Amino acid sequence: MSNIKRLGNLVKELGADWAVLTGADSICAVTGHVVPIEIGQSPFSGGPSVVLVSRDGVAGVVCPNTDGGQQAGNYEELTYAGFANEVTDQVGHYRKAVSEMAAKLGVSGKIVYEANTFPYALQDLLPDSRTPFDHDLARLRAVKSAVEIEKMTRAAQVAAIGQAEARRLSVPGADELEVFGGIRSKMEQAAGQRIAFAGEYLTGIEHSSTLGRPIGRRTLQDGDPIICDLAPRVNGYWGDSCNGFVVGNTASEGFRALHAAAKETLELAVSELRPGLRVCDFDATLRAHMKSLGYSYPHHSGHGIGASVHEFPRLVPDETSLFEENMFIMVEPGDYLADVGGLRCETMLRVTATGSEVVAPFELTCE
C-alpha cells in the first residue's frame, strides 16, 4: 500500500477527514516529493510546502515554482510564483495556492496537522476543527514501504561508501575540513547528486571525545583517533553510519578495547532486535552490555531514520513502544574517554519479520 493510502487510513482511524502535512520530511515520506532543505526555507517560498491528504487517499502538493514538476508520486500539484521577474508577494501567492488546492480537492470537516511545522499563515484558510497528530504520523512513518526500503538502502550504501573513503583520506598532514570535503564529494559522486549532510568528522583525542564540536582545521597526525559519523540525504532519505579508527592504524590499547566493546554491543543489537521487542528493553540490553565491559554513553542508544535523520522511535530508557517489521533503526553504542578518545560503532538495521539485518555493511575496524 502506498504511504498516501496508509495516511488516508490513519486519517479515518483518527476520525478526521483530511491531513495537512507541512514538514519537509513528512511530505517526502508520504508523497515522495523532495523539498530542498540545504539553504533552509527558500527565499522564494511564502511558507512551508503543503500536502493535503484525504481519508480516501487523494493527495495534493503545493510548492513554489522552483521545486515543482518532480512528478514523484500519485498526487495533484499546484505551484505558485515564488521566483518571478517582478516584485513578488510570496506569502500572498502561497496562501492563494493553498486555498485553490483546498477548494479543488474539497477540503472540509476535521483536519489533523503537524504541530511542529504548521504555519500561522494558513490558520484562517483551512477548517477550524483541527488536531495535531505528530505522534501518530511519526508512528506511521517509522514503518517503511517497499519504495522507501529501496531509498533507505541506497542512502545507507552511500554512507558506507563515505566510510571507506574516510579510511583512505585520513592520512597525516590532511586537515579535518579537507578530509571531510573529500568524503562528502565521494558520497555525492556515488549518489549522482548533491546531498545534504549531517554528522561529524573529528580527529585527535580531545576532539573525538568531545560531543558537539564542529569540524575544523585540525591537522591529522599519526596515531590520532578519529570519530567519523556520516549521514547523507539521498533522494530525500537519510543514510547514517559511524566508526572510530586511527590514523596509521596504530590504535592504543585503550582505543582498541573501546572499539571492540562498541562493536560487540552492535553485534548484540543485530542479534537481539526483532518485531515485538520493547524499545526500552532493547535500549537497556545495550547499555547493560556496554556497562559490563566497563563503558557507557551519555546519549540515546540509537534512533529511527527515514525522511528525517532522527525520527521515531528514539532508543531511550523510557520509550515503551514495540519494534515492528520494516522499521529502520540506527544503533550507536560508544564511549568518549578523555585519555583515549571517543568513538561510536553505528550501522543501519532493518527490522525483518523475525529479527534484523544490517542494511549496508562497511568495514567496522579501528585499524
Added chain:
Amino acid sequence: MSNIKRLGNLVKELGADWAVLTGADSICAVTGHVVPIEIGQSPFSGGPSVVLVSRDGVAGVVCPNTDGGQQAGNYEELTYAGFANEVTDQVGHYRKAVSEMAAKLGVSGKIVYEANTFPYALQDLLPDSRTPFDHDLARLRAVKSAVEIEKMTRAAQVAAIGQAEARRLSVPGADELEVFGGIRSKMEQAAGQRIAFAGEYLTGIEHSSTLGRPIGRRTLQDGDPIICDLAPRVNGYWGDSCNGFVVGNTASEGFRALHAAAKETLELAVSELRPGLRVCDFDATLRAHMKSLGYSYPHHSGHGIGASVHEFPRLVPDETSLFEENMFIMVEPGDYLADVGGLRCETMLRVTATGSEVVAPFELTCE
C-alpha cells in the same frame, strides 16, 4: 547602532511594542545568532527558533539546546530540551520556553511578526494584536551594519576563493560533482567551517544554457563552456558570485562575445550604482545595455544579499524603491544561448556614500 536597536526603533515607528522573529535569516541578521539550516528544520526542535525584541531594544532568543551558547550578541537566551536521553515532547518544551521568555521580558501590547515563518504553535501564546511586517523588516535588513559589512566581506572573499579553485579544477576528464566537491571543500577550508551552499556548476553547451538543471556526473571536455555560480554561507551570511569560462581556455567566438558583453554590463553596473538611484531604473539600464549588445536574460538583474542569499531589493523592472548606502547588491547580467552556452558575470557590490564598490574581486575572464 546595533541591529537590535534598529529593530526596536522600527517597532516604535510601526506603533507596536514587540517584534517576533522566526526566520533563520532574520534571527541572524538582527542578533548574530546563527541558526543551523543545512538539514532543514532540526528534528530536535519544536518549531523555528524565536527572537523577541522590544521597542527599547531588549532582545531574547529561544532555541533548542543543540544550538545554544553561541553568545553571538546582546540578548538573553533560553534553550529547551530538544535533544535529551528520554522521550521528549519538543513542541511542548518549545512552547513552554517561548512562554517563559515572553513572561520574563514582559511581552505585551502589539506585536509585529514574520508572515512567512511564524508558526501556528505560538498563536495562542503571544499577544493577539499582531501585524505582519515582512516588508519593513526586509528594508531594515537591506542596509547592513558595520558588523554585517565585515561578515559579508568575508563571505564574498570565500566565494572568490571558490571561483579561483573552479578555474584550477575544471580540467578534461573530471566530472561536475567531483569538481563541485573540490570547490566547496576549498571554500570550507578558507572559511574554517562547514558552509551551506547555493548555486550551480554546470558544464557543456546544453547544461550551461539550461536554467535550473542540477549538478550531475557529466564529464568535462576540452572546449566546454562552464557556468559557475558559487554562494557559500559563512557565519550566517551569504557570499555569491558567478562566472562563465571554458575548459582548456579555448572559447568559441560566440562565447567570448557573450562574456565580454556581460562583463561590460557588470562594469556599467559598478559605475551606475549609487544611493538614491531607483532600483527599476538601474535594472532597465542593465537590460538595455545587454540588449544594445544583442543579448538578454530572462531573470532578475540581481538581488540584495545578506543573511538570506536572495533578499530585498530584488532588481526587477517594477521595484521602485531607492538604493541606500551599505546595501549589498548582486548584479548578474548574462545570456543562455543554445548554440554557444550560457553564462552570467556576477559580483557583489556594496553601495557606498557616493557610488559602489566590488566587495571581493575575482578573475572575471572566460579563458
